[in-house]
Amino acid sequence: MMKYIMKIFGLVIILLISACEHETLLTGEPDDPGDISEDKVRLEIFARANSYRLPSTRALGDENTVEMTPWVLVFRGSGTGAIFVEAVQAFEFAGKRYVLLTKRTDGSKYQLLILANPMAQFYYGNASTGYVFNESQLTEKLIEGTTTLATACTNLLTEPASTSPARIPFSGVGETIPMSYLLEVDKVDNTTKIEKSDGSSLMLLRAVAKIVVVNEASNFELEGVSAVANVPRQGQLHNLIPASIMGNAGNLTNYQYDASCSLPLVSAETITNKQSTENSPIYIYETNTQTYSTYLIIQGIYETKSYYYKMAIVDKDLNYMNIYRNHAYTFTIKKVHGRGYDTVADAKLSKPSNTDLDFEITVDDSNSYEIIANNDYYLGVSNSVFIAYSPDDASTYEAFKVITDCEKAFPDARTITDNMAEADNSFALSSPADGKLPIVASTSPRVTPVSVLIQSWLMYSEVGQSFEGRDKVNAYITLKLGNLEKQVHIRRRAAIDAGGTILKYMPANSYPFPTTGEVDYHCLTGEVEDGTDNPKEWIKLLPSSMVDRNDTDKIIVEDGHIYIKIMPNTASTTRNGIVYLTTIMPGSLYTGESTVKRIKIDITQKGN
Template sequence: MRESKRYITIFFYLILLLFMAGCEHDVSTIGQENEEEALKEKVQIEIFARAKSYSLPPTRALESEVGKTPWILVFKGQGAGATFIEAVQAFEMINKRYVLLTKQPAGNKYQLLILANPLDQFYYGNASTGYDFNQAALLSKLTPGVTTYGEACSKLLTKPLGSNPLTTVPYSGDEETIPMSHRLEVDQIDNTTKIANTDGSSLLLTRVVAKIVIVNKASNFILKGVTAVMNVPRQGKLHDADGILMNNTTNLTEYRYDAAYSLPVVKAETIATDVQSTEKFPIYMYESDVQNNTYLIIQGTYDNKDYYYKMSLLNSSLQAMDIERNHSYTFTINRAKGPGYDTVSDAKTAKPSNTDLDFEIMVDDSESYEILANNDYYLGVSNSVFIAYYSGENMEDYDAFSVITDCTKDFQDARTITDNKLEVSGAFQLSGPFKVPIVTSNGTNPVITPVTVGVTNQLMGYEEGIDDKKNAYITLKLGNLEKKVHIRQRKAISAGGSTLKFMPTNNTDPVVSEINYFCLTGQVEEGTDNPKEWIRLYSSVMPEGHTGEDHIIVEDGRIYVEVLPNTNATPRSGIVHLTTMASVGGVSLNSVQRIKLDITQLGQ
């Protein structure tokens, strides 16, 4: 049997050599003089990947298409400091995707950056010089052993959008695919390596663009379409490794049908009685920072007369918001409060009309969740670790995390949210809900629901590594998908302040402000107590005297959260979000783990 397998393997590689000789796919490090010896150092791996859901129904046939020949960029090490090894393009054989990678030994971590559906050119750190998307050009910018993962991700950019202005929405053509990416961490590269999830299911790739849809349900208004999209970024990063939006303030364009704005660049269609939508003709755009002042000019009929309205990209609180990749934004107009403007020029000059249009917004931000999926639906949580800094006498309720799903199936026995409070002597409990909410016929898709847990000041004593204690978990089960969220507690911060350390460590003492995580990023959330003013984030390499940041990226896994002294008598609270390299097994579509810190600081 072993001998027959050897002959089959030899036969396969002979076919592969013939296949490679007739193709133009580049495979780095294979020399022409001794292909047979070089091939022994290679391993052929099948790629299992598909597009991550926008959650809203796809509106174009190729919106979720993943090409058969993605590029794989290999880096050695962890986090942003991992160094480049090789760039390899996959090939198609018998309707499957394969890639030939150089074998890499165990004992290290390796980052596989998957770039699917690339355009014909990439740009590196600017919008002025393009390079053909091939191995030679990639190697001219990525130096093996030198270029880091963080540098490559920050500088590998899409080809800028062509003309300025654009007369069509990019990626809206029938044959256009959308660039996508994904990072997969593996322990070695050999015959056991799978470019797939740990359960063998397909990786979910992230699109480089966002999608915007306008829906009108107002009985006193008829939506005709979007006449123009102003201040749109012309370029985006091929892969977002740090969560920081690309600065495009000097690299913006406009979408419009023509200079006279004679027709909408995106038209609306009637989809139900008195309901119009641009769902079949969505707006795609690269992620846009609030500083870009991106806005829409929409056209509609109010009181039997056509008007133009300026719609800024605001959330439901009328605050400007970033537009992020792979997010779907649906603005629903519920009522028109008055007329707009007679001309596009006047609408541009005016203040935004969001207050003249009673609207609501639904944001599918599933990209910011830890997602599990099968071929039918997905289940995700906003964070899989929650840490409450609390010292009160009674059990305190917290919004520990949110759950998201697009599932429509009402599993009778497998749609539960449970706790293990009996294993931790009642030191915490699930407060609700007790079932995973699913999509209903008249409800929104996806469904996002906060999950509340009660925490006591005794919970910090219940953690693995302390005697025979167990961790506290909330377990979500939906069909055959299961996700656990670790609930932790530490003492509230004294009025004098403290520094919380999140870093690789062997410490298991909950009294010591040092918790074992390999951190990637940290961010302080806006809040009513202005936490950005008194919670500051530091890295290990910041110079002495640095005042810290409210958003930070690190390479060595260390983030220090400094809570400044509270000079008032009133306690205050703030939220910090960390991303880390996940160290858990099981089904996972992400190797990034998210942590939510709910920090309470006592008063004087």
Template sequence: MCKKMKKVMIHIIRLLSLTFLMLTASCEHETLLVENPERETVSEEKVQIEIFTRVNSYRLPATRGLEDEETVGKTPWVFVFKGAGGNARLIEVVQAFEMVKKRYVLLTKQADDSKYQLLILANPQVEFYYGDAVNGYEFNMEKLLGKMKPGVVTLSEVCENLLTEPLATPALAVMPFNYSGATIPMSYLLEVDRVDNTTQIANADGSPLLLVRSIAKMTVTNKAVNFELKGITAVVNVPRQGQLHNWGNSIMDNTSNLTEYRADAGYSAPLITPETVNDWQHTENSPVYLYESGMQNNTYLILQGTYEGKDYYYKMALIGNGKHMLDILRNHAYAFTINTVNGPGYDTVADAKASKASNVDIDYNILIDDSNTYEVVANNDYYLGVSNSVFIAYTDENKDHEAFEFITDCKTDFPEAKTIRDNENMLAGGVFGLKKPVDGLIPIVNQETTDPRKTAVEVYVSNWLKWYEDTQYYQGVRRDNAYITLKLGNLVKSVHIRQRDALPAGGTTLKYMPTGNTNVAVHEMNYYCLSAFVEKGSDNPPAWIKLRPSTGAARDDTESITVDDGKIYIEVLPNVASAPRTGIIYLVTIRDPDGSVGSHVTQRIKVSVTQLGKSIS
């Protein structure tokens, strides 16, 4: 009997133990599902959306910098604006939450009667500033809504005024985000048609959004055999603050809000000491981080080094390879390489600061990472990007043009799938064609480097290519567009090549806007535009090209523009000289503003304008 009872008790204990384990597992599972108690249930007015994001890589040059340079926080903020463009009005601010190692945000459902702009801000600082460098506010819901009234404030106003914490003047032994554990503020703006269960905070193909850092990165490498780099002593005329998100192409005006990075008040030590590898000195693992800075700020470096056995200070302005001043842009990396030094610098920092820049005495080149301006397709192994997916030449000549650049970090030497091809055979012989690279192959990255390859593509364009577009018909048969297509492994990218007549000497206005026009003689092109800028060239930039909105008063800044109505007018002034002149304009457009979410992907257009000279009678 005792043995029988003992067996029964053992059986009961096993059952109780199993029940306890099941209950425990159930409780653990429930804890994960309701990690934030406030989100235990989702009301009918709300929708829970997963956020797919990662940081937009600098990609080039390959510098280490912060360990947390790539970190995207798990609880970004999402600002919801109703409407299109910069005039969209704020309707909701929500902080995302983490659940089972994923990011989610709980947004109020919104009907498909409007466009909606989702501004995503990751890694905010402890405080934000709004429109000044004086008053800081804790980055929380109450303070944010206290400064930004829903239904009143617009997207452009928020982007203009929502600022980072200001640096001291001078900033001693401190640079933005150069301390252990620091994470860099990042942002992204996504347009959607509605907010409901079909909305995804991701790219149209489901891939993560590429967040953009609010800062730029700068490194210096010395390869000169007659010079030893001792360090970066100071970085002068740098902005104290930056915008958390930049709406449009303009850079925040910081001319009255500048500071200086230096190690101490007396410049007794370098701000950054380089490492030495193979007789070269470099600061790749200790980069300078700085907020966007327009060329008018005259930002420059003070370098210390040894030339012919004596220590000197050199003032190095931020001048590009084209010998013009540089704007310092967010999420760009600037790598200065000193090749040789041609003479002595100055004995003191004060003398170096008072002098003209030593760029003439220092032979150097600069590599600028502008990979975030490329239209990129990628897989898990490599990427392929083009600088623009449309090229339009206004020309009467049959000639070669640099239509676009492409960039890749692919190291796999595919036997077949690394081609650059035109579709001339689908048009007519001699209409257009690929000229360079001559072999029609995509160059692969060397196995011994981490730097990607940039390659320019030249295309032959005839003055009758304008008749070969899919809006044109010949004997009832629809014609094809001209394309250059890149294929690298399983990645494919195509660039549309177009042509129009050269512009008259008397001047004209090109209208890039939604239009049904198909007449190639009319200066209207059917694109929904977001922004544009005139490329800096020999005229730095050409003063005869003016970017205008479709309505409103005349603007002083005609070199760049951001619009809300999809319309950008390019005014070309009369040419009083006998020689023709050329200029380049870049536009950012949306492929189909009235289409599905997937068609809201932006594309860049490169416009090469040739204006005829004034005829001499």
């Protein structure tokens, strides 16, 4: 009997050993992370959601969730023309994210496109055909050695919302929002870090924006939002050029409970003595609200009776606003001046009721800031380069804005400083005068303008120049907050003559001397800011072809060249305008620190 028992026991042991040898994780990776073939490397992914940074009374957990198995698409090369080579899904091991990538050490740059919280299907270039989100389907659409990064980002789309959604997409319990990040690395081997350059987690960007309605009017009671009309059904999994918006003509829908809006889409709650939809936000894909006539139907009580109001998404000057991914838009009603409509149907047919309300829209544009963060707080700047085309006399400029949600008053590491001495006293920090970086006192986040005094000889204080055998250094403002540090490059060029000129911002093989009119940046987008001197009338943004494309105040280019044409000034007085460029810094598509860099250009033109 004992002999039979021993045989059975031995058979069980063999079966258990065999089972252990073949056990795999759900993702198909070996249970032993050390069991990796020589041509593969195991990399840990450090990532978290980039906050919708407007303060909230309650954390909406699912909008911040990053699941453990994102996809990593690998592209070989620099720039938007980098070529697809591999698609791999990460796996979870011991509570951490890992991905097995093919080792690549051929001297080329590589772009890692991280797609987190994948939906069951992805769509490629349309809203009609879905593909299972797996390696075989991805590599069927993304051709190894052929498909470029630009092509992939343009065509990889989310699952479309239904044609008549009865609720807000991504609002269900456990529903996560698709997120993305693009990281450039020098190679793929065991030393590669899938994290930011400061060692902190990548801050993933959501594919959707968030809208919240708040009522502060004493003569009105907000009941909720009944409908959101003309919103896109889908969006890109990753937007390679943040200033651009995917076209969705013919692919729009309405969010509403049913055809007659018999119940509110979202109901308002009283939060800190205000009615608000903050606990039930509206998520929508990026959209051009003017082109598609996107609007909300809100319901509220005015003079004891419930009415419906049609609200366009406009700024305080009633100009339509584009909706961008990972931005939060808070629509705050200040006062109501009149009655709305008795039914939703009547409200939909009416003109927008914005003029019947005193309102303001607060936009979390933190995504347009260049952000670094740790697990406690963040620090960002509106632009990391400031260039003043200034008169010869000393002038003071607002160079950039700094944003933070930090509440800790570090005694030492809370500074804004300049390197004035090293830069030949060619500039100096002007404000904040005490050199202290302001932190949150009441409103979060806190935004603070930073001003600098610029001297005429700053244009000759740049890396690439020398004097009497001494190499010059760049002028920087350095911000330090705890263990976070950020620098802003301060530059100067001469004021523009009355006759006008063309400034060429484009990649250069060597340092362009300050008097040439060329500046070495690989540009993506440009925009002329509104101003008192009507700069959009005399500052024109052109592509390298110099063809006026009827988008001279806001432009997107593919070859890195943006030409800034300054028209002749026939007046006797000087005039001023500001241009913002988004740019890839020289020699690199993207860094782990930020998706893109921003340049603020303050242009003064002399009078005639």
